[in-house]
Amino acid sequence: MRVAARHLALGLLLAASLxxxxxxxxxxxxxxxxxxxxxxxxxxxxAQGVATRDGYFPRIAGKPDxxxxxxxxxxxxxxRQNPAMARLVENLTDAYLQEIAAHFAALDLPHEPPPMRAAxxxxxxxGAQIVRQGDAARRLPACAACHGAxxxxxxxxxxxxxxxxxxxxxxxxxxxxxxxxxxxxxDCMADIARRLPEPDIxxxxxxxSQQPMPRDPRPAKALPEPMPLACGxxxx
Amino acid sequence: MxxxxxxRGRSRRTGATLARxxxxxxxxxxxxxxxxxxxxxxxxxxxxxxxxxxxxTPALVARGAYLARVGNCAGCHTAPGGAAYAGGRGIDTPFxxxxxxxxxxxxxxxxxxxxxxxxxxxxxNGRSRDGRLLYPAFPYPDLTQTTREDSDALxxxxxxxxxxxxxxxxxxxxxxxxxxxxxxxxxALYFRPGVFEPDPARSAQWNRGAxxxxxxxxxxxxxxxxxxxxxxxxxxxxxxxxxxxxxWVAPSLxxxxxxxxxxxxxxxVAALLRTGVSPRGTALGxxxxxxxxxTQHLDDADLRAMVAYLQSLPADTAARAAAPAPDPASMxxxxxxxxxHCADCHGTQGQGAAGAYPALAGNRSVTMAxxxxxxxxxxxxxxxxxxxxxxxxxxMPPFGQSLQRDEIxxxxxxxRNAWGTQAGAVRELDVIDVR
Numbered sequence: 212m213r214v215a216a217r218h219l220a221l222g223l224l225l226a227a228s229l230x231x232x233x234x235x236x237x238x239x240x241x242x243x244x245x246x247x248x249x250x251x252x253x254x255x256x257x258a259q260g261v262a263t264r265d266g267y268f269p270r271i272a273g274k275p276d277x278x279x280x281x282x283x284x285x286x287x288x289x290x291r292q293n294p295a296m297a298r299l300v301e302n303l304t305d306a307y308l309q310e311i312a313a314h315f316a317a318l319d320l321p322h323e324p325p326p327m328r329a330a331x332x333x334x335x336x337x338g339a340q341i342v343r344q345g346d347a348a349r350r351l352p353a354c355a356a357c358h359g360a361x362x363x364x365x366x367x368x369x370x371x372x373x374x375x376x377x378x379x380x381x382x383x384x385x386x387x388x389x390x391x392x393x394x395x396x397x398d399c400m401a402d403i404a405r406r407l408p409e410p411d412i413x414x415x416x417x418x419x420s421q422q423p424m425p426r427d428p429r430p431a432k433a434l435p436e437p438m439p440l441a442c443g444x445x446x447x
Numbered sequence: 448m449x450x451x452x453x454x455r456g457r458s459r460r461t462g463a464t465l466a467r468x469x470x471x472x473x474x475x476x477x478x479x480x481x482x483x484x485x486x487x488x489x490x491x492x493x494x495x496x497x498x499x500x501x502x503x504t505p506a507l508v509a510r511g512a513y514l515a516r517v518g519n520c521a522g523c524h525t526a527p528g529g530a531a532y533a534g535g536r537g538i539d540t541p542f543x544x545x546x547x548x549x550x551x552x553x554x555x556x557x558x559x560x561x562x563x564x565x566x567x568x569x570x571x572n573g574r575s576r577d578g579r580l581l582y583p584a585f586p587y588p589d590l591t592q593t594t595r596e597d598s599d600a601l602x603x604x605x606x607x608x609x610x611x612x613x614x615x616x617x618x619x620x621x622x623x624x625x626x627x628x629x630x631x632x633x634x635a636l637y638f639r640p641g642v643f644e645p646d647p648a649r650s651a652q653w654n655r656g657a658x659x660x661x662x663x664x665x666x667x668x669x670x671x672x673x674x675x676x677x678x679x680x681x682x683x684x685x686x687x688x689x690x691x692x693x694x695w696v697a698p699s700l701x702x703x704x705x706x707x708x709x710x711x712x713x714x715x716v717a718a719l720l721r722t723g724v725s726p727r728g729t730a731l732g733x734x735x736x737x738x739x740x741x742t743q744h745l746d747d748a749d750l751r752a753m754v755a756y757l758q759s760l761p762a763d764t765a766a767r768a769a770a771p772a773p774d775p776a777s778m779x780x781x782x783x784x785x786x787x788h789c790a791d792c793h794g795t796q797g798q799g800a801a802g803a804y805p806a807l808a809g810n811r812s813v814t815m816a817x818x819x820x821x822x823x824x825x826x827x828x829x830x831x832x833x834x835x836x837x838x839x840x841x842x843m844p845p846f847g848q849s850l851q852r853d854e855i856x857x858x859x860x861x862x863r864n865a866w867g868t869q870a871g872a873v874r875e876l877d878v879i880d881v882r
């Protein structure tokens with residue numbers, strides 16, 4: 212009898228442990244922070260907004276906030292084509308996207324370089340030439356004329372070009388050429404990309420992806436000279 | 448000779464028979480065509496003379512703006528990044544792509560030359576101003592229940608929009624679905640213009656909810672099953688179904704194992720529709736868009752009415768096939784993946800984090816018969832909608848970028864069968880279907 216009672220008790224205990232609700236798990240809490248909210252971004256862009264291992268996803272940490280904000284709007288509103296990004300931001304408001312952009316813009320830049328690839332010296336040299344001097348024959352200004360002498364971008368709207376994977380840079384210039392990536396008119400980068408032949412796109416991307424981050428990786432506050440061409444920026 | 452004469456006689460007789468048969472077939476075709484035409488045209492006569500003389504008062508315009516949100520007209524008629532209500536968005540269907548029209552008051556490309564009567568004919572009878580039949584991707588089989596008053600308010604609101612010159616993009620439908628004959632046949636088979644008939648045995652609140660859910664809200668466009676020709680079946684039961692071309696399954700609103708809300712607290716249903724999050728679940732995917740653009744804007748009375756109606760839907764008592772027990776090895780792998788990738792946010796026992804991440808234990812989006820939605824959420828991630836009531840939602844990463852297909856199947860199997868539920872295994876094939 213006592214054995215039977217013990218079996219019954221054991222049985223009830225087992226049943227209780229198998230039934231949900233009877234033994235409610237302890238409440239689980241997460242930090243009420245923006246960093247926690249944007250966990251959705253980290254598998255691709257890294258916990259600190261760095262470029263990730265597979266060599267495509269760009270770093271977003273430390274890019275100017277206006278630039279990041281506009282890219283989020285561009286994904287949501289179809290000016291940039293990336294289905295994964297478009298789905299993530301589809302139902303987010305301008306105000307929230309601005310807050311998310313400011314969060315990543317304020318992160319300290321990582322110093323881990325993105326994956327690099329060996330390239331012929333001539334390719335790097337051609338890239339350096341376009342980045343530093345441009346190509347007058349094709350009416351191409353130097354990249355540095357807008358993106359800053361240190362190539363770390365200019366607050367609040369011009370992105371830095373260092374710390375980005377070569378494949379990502381090539382894909383962006385290619386997308387601008389074909390119209391898959393767009394910005395508000397006048398779309399200066401589309402004009403530039405259309406004047407860049409394919410080998411030069413590869414050369415620019417190779418050179419940029421080989422450059423180490425400077426000691427101060429933050430975007431410049433202003434350019435020493437006015438930008439050589441007009442670029443559209445949507446009303447903020 | 449005689450053989451020849453007899454042969455000629457036979458052929459004469461055969462010819463006569465053939466002619467009679469042809470005549471009969473032609474007559475039958477004529478009758479059918481007449482029937483199809485009549486089925487398409489009935490109820491149309493009064494549109495010409497019954498034009499509205501309602502003055503577009505500010506109150507009427509405001510009412511129309513509200514109703515446009517209730518109906519989520521912008522969901523299709525505003526292209527991403529495009530001008531409001533100027534159309535151009537493509538709606539993918541199994542028969543091709545239908546492009547939404549321009550609803551702004553532009554004379555050449557929008558509704559500039561339309562009257563309120565023309566607009567009502569489109570909404571109520573699925574016919575354009577020029578008499579063209581409209582494709583039912585425009586959900587007039589539901590919208591037909593909208594009252595003339597509400598139609599006039601919508602029209603008055605649309606007239607106040609800035610006119611945008613944007614010609615309609617031609618639909619890209621496959622033969623034979625691109626033909627007027629096919630569309631007329633479809634309408635003859637599946638479409639009846641209707642008016643909402645209140646149920647006198649029910650409260651005014653219930654009737655208001657029924658009107659919104661069945662009509663302008665067009666919930667059945669997703670939450671009712673469709674047949675092979677794309678017509679919704681048993682729309683009022685809201686028995687759920689695959690959303691065409693989107694890879695999501697709209698859960699049944701009458702099944703307690705899916706999204707039936709009979710046993711929910713009314714305030715939880717209201718919270719889901721108003722804010723996108725509730726203690727019982729979170730709106731993701733197509734429903735997140737519906738909450739963002741439509742239901743968060745419902746006024747209190749309409750929200751309560753919709754909740755009351757949804758809670759009154761008769762329970763679907765169809766027996767579910769028992770789910771096959773999952774493979775223990777898959778469960779073990781799934782558990783390891785869960786602990787590594789999911790537990791930080793959803794809790795070690797799937798309990799969720801109140802106000803941030805939904806519980807997965809007992810969550811019917813996870814345990815419903817079709818694993819399509821849970822797999823899709825794992826693959827694509829997503830944010831709950833950033834509504835006025837929940838403006839800074841927490842996000843879920845798209846694991847399709849970092850987990851392999853078999854791993855996604857394992858972790859989906861685990862969350863469906865851990866914590867006391869037996870919802871069945873997810874196979875790699877199910878994941879391939881989604882990706």
